[in-house]
Amino acid sequence: MASATPTAAAAPLTRDQVVPSRRRIKLPPWLEVAKPRLIPLLLATTLGGMALSEGWPLSSPRLACTLGGGALASAAAGVLNCLWEQELDGRMQRTSGRALPSGRLSPTAAFAGAVxxxxxAATLLVSGVNCLAAGLSLLGLCSYVLLYTALLKPRTTQNIVIGGVAGAIPPLVGAAAATGHVGLSGWWLFALVMVWTPAHFWALALLLRDDYRAVGIPMLPVVKGPIVTARAIRRYGWATALLSLLGVVALPEGGVLYGLLVIPxxxxxLQMVEHLAQDPSSSERAKGLFRWSILYLFGICLLLILSRQSDAALLDAQVRGWMLMLTGGFSGTSA
Incomplete structure (x- = not known):
């Protein structure tokens, strides 16, 4: 009797399969190293930080300078990251075709572009916004390149937990641009992005863990395995959802609308993190969570902006009026 042929293990997903647009759009080398696909989400959280501030909405010139300076600082960080990891990228099949390891762009040209x-970015932010916004933006650049890329990534499974500070700084830049200082609301969005980052990134790391293992990068899925990683994602997912509810009080106005719309x-x-926890080895569930987490953070920032519209403020006033009426009614009944 012939034995059954064993089913071949599915090949690990590449980053191109996780983010299909990478295959459709071929960027020139000088733009590729700037990692432009990361910039829109950073700018969205910058806008979220602005929307949480009393200075919203900003004037068009200040808004343009803030977003332009933030985009340039993010591009510089991306280039410096590629320069630092050039040798590492060359040893990974997934990244060996990038501009620097493949020789399509020289390190000298890349460094000149980063500088x-x-x-x-510094000139635009100092002249068109303020020194605090410029300083915070440069702090984000340095924390990404030095804290995350150089110090934490090759040394600890908690690299993204601590190094996530780099991606959480844009809301502070937005708040500083709007008011000249960073209030509690800006720090709330900073904390939300910090808590959101591990679940987002570890979902991707589950898909790419073989690549990280091959070059000795101690990502959590490599060191602890999918089960432990899925549990950690679950914890951070719940923490993100709970912390997001504080946006109701973080907003100067429009918190009621935000609170209603953030529920779905x-x-x-939470549905997706629970599904992944039930089947940590599922590439499809990890990929789905990774993609949704991006839409989630975009959505939170959009809700913050929508909640600052005049209609949202009117809804707030109406709800407060209803609550006062109910409170008065209960007081009268008890009397």
Whole structure:
């Protein structure tokens, strides 16, 4: 009797399969190293930080300078990250075709581009916004390159937990641009992005753990395995959902609308982290969570902006009026 042929193990997903647009759009080398696909989400959280501030909405010139400076600083950080990891990228099949390890862009040209972007970002933010916004933006750049890329990533499974501070700084930049200081609301969005980051990134790391293992990067899925990673994602997913509810009080106005609309976002997030916890080895569930987590953070920032519209403020006033009426009614009944 012939034995059954064993089913071949599915090949691990590549980053191109996780983010299909990477295959459709071929960027020139000088733009590729700037990692432009990461910039829109960073700018969205910058806008979220602005929307949480009393200075919202900003004037068009200040808004343009803030977003332009933030984009340039992010581009500089991306280039410096590629320079630092050039040798590492060359040893990984997934990244060996990138501009620097493949030789399509020289390190000298890349470094010159990073310096130019940094100087342009600082000039734009100092002259068009304020020194605090410029300083915070440069702090984000340095924390990504030095704290995360150089110090934490090759040394600890908690690299993204601590190094996530780099991606959480844009809301502070937005708050500083709007008011000249960072209030508690800005720090709330900073904390939310910090808590959101591990679940988002570890979902991707589950898909790419073979690549990280091959070059000795101690990502959590490599060191602890999918089960422990899925449990950690679950914890951070719940923490993200709970912390997001504080946006109701973080907003100067419009918190009621935000509170109503954030519920389905959190419901979907929790559903996906629970599904992954039930089957940590599922590439499809990890991929789905990774993609949704991006939409989730975009959605939170959009809700913050929508909640600052005049209609949202009117809804707040109406709800407060109803609550006062109910409170008065109960007081009268008890009397």
């Amino acid at each position: 130019s972007c940094t100087l342009a 976002f959190n419901g979907r997030l």
